[in-house]
Amino acid sequence: MDSDSGSVCSRSSSPDLVVDDSAGSFFSNKMFQTYCRENREDNVAGQGRTERCSGGGKTKTRSEPNKDEVQDLRLKVNSRERKRMHDLNQAMDGLREVMPYAHGPSVRKLSKISTLLLARNYILMLSSSLEEMKKLVGDVYGGSAAVQSRAASHPAITPAAPAAHLSLHPLTHSLHSLVGSTPSAALQHHTTSTAAAPHSPPSASFLGFHAPVQGLLKDPLHLTSSYRHFPGMPCPCSLCQPLPTTTSTLHSLSMTK
């Protein structure tokens, strides 16, 4: 999983070395060795369990799986489950990469729960920004019902390109104020809680359900100096860049289901 494998956190949360689930790496696994030892020890019990599952009668109507078959089956199931979890972690990494949260070697990776909570708040913020922009567009065009209905049905397709960029404006404020700060600064930015330790990920309370969205949207523009987001010009910040390929990976993951 460690997309930021060079980070402070040295633990490999998802052992990439076994991504292909090669038998060799797996068989060198300590857990597997333990498993094999234990499996031999209570092999009889295991077969008894199998018998119970298959009816447990005195006469075995089905061919009794020998210990190798049971072991192979168990290995296959474990391997599939491992791969499933790796895919899940990969998707989680993809989510982390598109989160408005500082990435870097000195920043500890967001935990799974933090990633999910932050993603939720992020989506809420985007939705709120979109609603706000719809109102703004309505105001700009004099409350024309036609425009409003068009903006409502196609929020991203506004009459003119500048309007489309305009719709990004408040969001850009919020995101820049988020990204421009360190994680701990961002944390203080959203909460009144006491200062968090540097390099520590946001706590669940920060990422929880109270408040940051409204606060973000009301924040003044914190961009430094003469930075401006000109219509027609790509924003240089990472958040305004095209989504990374991992996002398409995410999409493909969800679409293939």
Next chain:
DNA sequence: TAGGCCATCTGGTCCT
């Protein structure tokens, strides 16, 4: 050292 986070194994359930 306790607590948090994580990977892995495992058995159960549901779906195709």
Next chain:
DNA sequence: AGGACCAGATGGCCTA
């Protein structure tokens, strides 16, 4: 029947 998904259990690693 086989695979996907899920949740509980377990043990390892890391940090405060």
